[in-house]
Amino acid sequence: xxxxxxxxITGAAGRLGSHLRTGLAPLAEKIRLAGRHPFENLAPNExxxxxxxxxxxxxxxxxxxxxxxxxxxGASLESPWQTILDSSIRGSYHIYEGxxxxxxxxxxxASSVHAIGFHDIESHIGVDAPVRxxxxxxxxxxxxxxxxRLYWDKFGIETACLRIFSSFPEPTDRRMLWSYLSFADxxxxxxxxxxxxxxxxxxxxxxxxxxxKMVDNSGANHLGFVPLDNSESFRASVEARTPVPDPxxxxxxxxxxxxxxxxxxxxxxx
Numbered sequence: 001x002x003x004x005x006x007x008x009i010t011g012a013a014g015r016l017g018s019h020l021r022t023g024l025a026p027l028a029e030k031i032r033l034a035g036r037h038p039f040e041n042l043a044p045n046e047x048x049x050x051x052x053x054x055x056x057x058x059x060x061x062x063x064x065x066x067x068x069x070x071x072x073x074g075a076s077l078e079s080p081w082q083t084i085l086d087s088s089i090r091g092s093y094h095i096y097e098g099x100x101x102x103x104x105x106x107x108x109x110a111s112s113v114h115a116i117g118f119h120d121i122e123s124h125i126g127v128d129a130p131v132r133x134x135x136x137x138x139x140x141x142x143x144x145x146x147x148x149r150l151y152w153d154k155f156g157i158e159t160a161c162l163r164i165f166s167s168f169p170e171p172t173d174r175r176m177l178w179s180y181l182s183f184a185d186x187x188x189x190x191x192x193x194x195x196x197x198x199x200x201x202x203x204x205x206x207x208x209x210x211x212x213k214m215v216d217n218s219g220a221n222h223l224g225f226v227p228l229d230n231s232e233s234f235r236a237s238v239e240a241r242t243p244v245p246d247p248x249x250x251x252x253x254x255x256x257x258x259x260x261x262x263x264x265x266x267x268x269x270x
Contacts, residue, residue: 003195004028008066008104010053010073010095013039016110016167016186017072021046023187024070027194034062034073053091063098068194071095072110078137080265088140096151104157108193111145111161111203113179114138117256125255127163127203127219134256136265145203152201160193160223164206171234173242175257178212182229185209192225199223214255 004027011017012033025031025045033039034049042048051058053073063069073095074088092109099107117134119125133139141163148159165179167186181189185208193199204220209227245252250260 002026002028004067006030006032006066007068007070007194008032008034008049008063009070010034011076011110012072013037014072014076016164016183019183019187020070020072020190023184024191024194027191028067032062032066052087053094054086056090056094056097059091059094060098060101063095063102063104066102066104068106068108069095069099069104070108070190070194074110075137075140078135078259078262078265081136084136084140088137089143092140092144092147096147096157099157100151100155106158106194106199107148107151107160108190109144109148109159109161111141111163112138113163113165113205114256114259115141115145115163117254117259119255121214121253121255124214124216126216127205134254134259135262138256138259149201158199158201160196160199160202160204162189162193162204162206167206171231171238174238174245175252177231177235177238178210178214179257180208180210180231180234181206182208182227185227185229188227189223189225192223196223 007028009020012021013035031046032049036052038050039048049062053059074091075083114134115138116132117138118132131142133142145161151157165181166176167181171177171180189206205215205217208229210231251258254260
């Protein structure tokens, strides 16, 4: 018997959501896929909810009868303020209100390294380090981490905030040799967060078992996440095709990488 009757996945059409769609299937009798457009080829255990996160009524309705919510929706990169506000900030508030009103007891939230992106890479921070966002995108992650803390303390809704680093098919630059999170390990991390006996309010780094470790994730060991992949098989090809970067560049010095060199996303708009 699966541990959940129904799990809602927001951002289910995205790069990570599409892997969670199949990877989490054994954990629930039904997987409800949320997105802005209809889904193709629904599996027998899947159902869809088509809406925009900025629509409070529709978002709350999509959380009905869900035991848990895997919230990977919202802006996926640095974006204009209005986009961040509507999709990531308002949208996440709508998700938590849906959880509160409809009785979902656990949320797994896709936070990001960009919530702490301006920490120096040599500081080897833990999950309890102060937030230091590197972008409006990072600020939206800080907002939802704080919002989820409130909803745990006041309403008893557990959340695992997963600060995902670089989750792609393979590392594409030298930074990703330490920040890489394989798709399979991403699924393992979400699965561990859904099945851990107690989550409370937990912040965890989302990163594979790479040889070079720039952060300390021991503060989230109670989730039981055991990464099985690492970036070493990609090292030779990455180092052969990419130049050695300037160690003084913000993209090298800070955890957030090239996000730390971005200007304000609304500059230059007419």
